[in-house]
Amino acid sequence: MTPAARLQMAIDILEALDQTAQPVDRFLKSWFRSRRFAGSKDRRAIAERVFSVQRHRARLGHRMASTGPRALVIAALLEEGEDIGALFSGGYGPGPLTDEERAAIAATPPPAPSWVQGEYPAWLEEDLRRAFGDRLLEEMTAFVGRAPTDIRVNSLKTDRDAVIAALAAVDMVSAATPYAPHGVRISGDAGNLSRSALFESGAFEFQDEAAQIAAELASAAPGTRVLDLAAGAGGKALAFAAAMQNHGEIIACDVRGEALFELEKRAARAGATIIKTLLLEPAQPSGLFDLVFLDAPCSGTGTWRRQPELRWRLTPARLAELTALQDRLLDQGAALVKPGGRLVYATCSILPLENQDRLAAFQTRHPGFAPLNLAENWSGRPPPGLGRDFQASPLLTGTDGFYCAALGRG
Numbered sequence: 001m002t003p004a005a006r007l008q009m010a011i012d013i014l015e016a017l018d019q020t021a022q023p024v025d026r027f028l029k030s031w032f033r034s035r036r037f038a039g040s041k042d043r044r045a046i047a048e049r050v051f052s053v054q055r056h057r058a059r060l061g062h063r064m065a066s067t068g069p070r071a072l073v074i075a076a077l078l079e080e081g082e083d084i085g086a087l088f089s090g091g092y093g094p095g096p097l098t099d100e101e102r103a104a105i106a107a108t109p110p111p112a113p114s115w116v117q118g119e120y121p122a123w124l125e126e127d128l129r130r131a132f133g134d135r136l137l138e139e140m141t142a143f144v145g146r147a148p149t150d151i152r153v154n155s156l157k158t159d160r161d162a163v164i165a166a167l168a169a170v171d172m173v174s175a176a177t178p179y180a181p182h183g184v185r186i187s188g189d190a191g192n193l194s195r196s197a198l199f200e201s202g203a204f205e206f207q208d209e210a211a212q213i214a215a216e217l218a219s220a221a222p223g224t225r226v227l228d229l230a231a232g233a234g235g236k237a238l239a240f241a242a243a244m245q246n247h248g249e250i251i252a253c254d255v256r257g258e259a260l261f262e263l264e265k266r267a268a269r270a271g272a273t274i275i276k277t278l279l280l281e282p283a284q285p286s287g288l289f290d291l292v293f294l295d296a297p298c299s300g301t302g303t304w305r306r307q308p309e310l311r312w313r314l315t316p317a318r319l320a321e322l323t324a325l326q327d328r329l330l331d332q333g334a335a336l337v338k339p340g341g342r343l344v345y346a347t348c349s350i351l352p353l354e355n356q357d358r359l360a361a362f363q364t365r366h367p368g369f370a371p372l373n374l375a376e377n378w379s380g381r382p383p384p385g386l387g388r389d390f391q392a393s394p395l396l397t398g399t400d401g402f403y404c405a406a407l408g409r410g
Contacts, residue, residue: 006049246271
């Protein structure tokens with residue numbers, strides 16, 4: 001493909017992404033699967049262009065006073081010093097520049113407001129400033145780059161040193177994560193690690209270090225009964241099974257049958273024999289639990305490095321739906337905690353609206369639950385952001401954004 005043809009395909013993809021809720025990486029796989037004429041170098045260049053535009057959408061849109069796909073790509077080319085007129089000339093490439101586009105290119109944009117500098121939606125400014133205060137711009141800038149690849153070593157099958165050695169044997173550089181006791185961080189591209197014999201053996205699972213820390217803070221103990229109330233594909237449930245040494249019971253629930261099917265496959269690979277899946281609605285978990293862990297559906301603001309498109313898809317209405325759902329799930333979880341047990345609440349969100357505010361409202365409704373100090377459950381080097389609760393961010397902890405807190409039932 002010519003450079004111009006690559007640009008046109010990137011514009012087509014950006015237009016299509018505005019009409020779907022699919023993650024960019026999954027959408028790209030489907031897109032290229034039906035367009036075999038695009039070679040591997042073409043696919044790589046186009047994907048990099050699409051992801052770069054999503055990461056810098058506010059700045060690029062500000063430059064051209066438009067967030068249309070053509071305008072965003074033009075702004076990116078301006079920054080790169082490319083000959084835009086030659087690339088936008090028709091044929092297999094983008095059509096010629098319009099008078100409006102030429103005027104925007106020639107114009108000097110006004111000073112960028114803080115939300116443009118930090119690449120976040122303007123309407124989230126108030127809550128983000130509650131989260132980060134004077135560090136807001138610095139914190140948001142840290143969300144723009146790519147996230148590293150972290151894995152959690154499965155202690156039911158092996159140990160961290162053995163996995164690091166096995167990775168080194170195939171020329172993959174890795175090191176122990178700074179805080180999570182079973183974590184390994186891959187340097188550079190993880191390549192085909194998800195199709196490796198090491199992965200298929202159940203030696204590890206892909207999991208960001210912040211999520212690993214949250215699973216450790218839950219303190220799932222051998223011989224106890226644990227409920228993972230919104231388990232998804234089960235990353236936390238698998239970590240609990242390892243921490244419990246396959247002794248006890250884990251009920252992993254979700255409303256999505258396909259996610260639970262994936263969890264069952266992952267559990268078989270990991271040798272996690274104590275996990276039972278339960279499809280919610282109409283089924284409901286029964287009995288009381290020592291630990292109820294709620295990794296609640298949320299905005300995903302903490303994962304912006306991995307899914308930059310989520311910044312621009314979130315709306316005030318969707319956020320209101322999510323906070324209402326979080327309240328309902330907290331109430332449901334509270335009823336399933338036995339006296340003396342714990343309710344652990346977690347999100348991959350950095351918004352106080354989804355974190356501290358939800359817990360404050362919960363305690364008003366459930367005065368029999370008292371906050372627990374998470375730092376008291378941590379052994380080893382404590383991560384930054386760990387105190388009574390745990391708040392992670394790329395700037396603070398070098399991880400995804402994450403929140404975790406625990407309450408005990410009297």
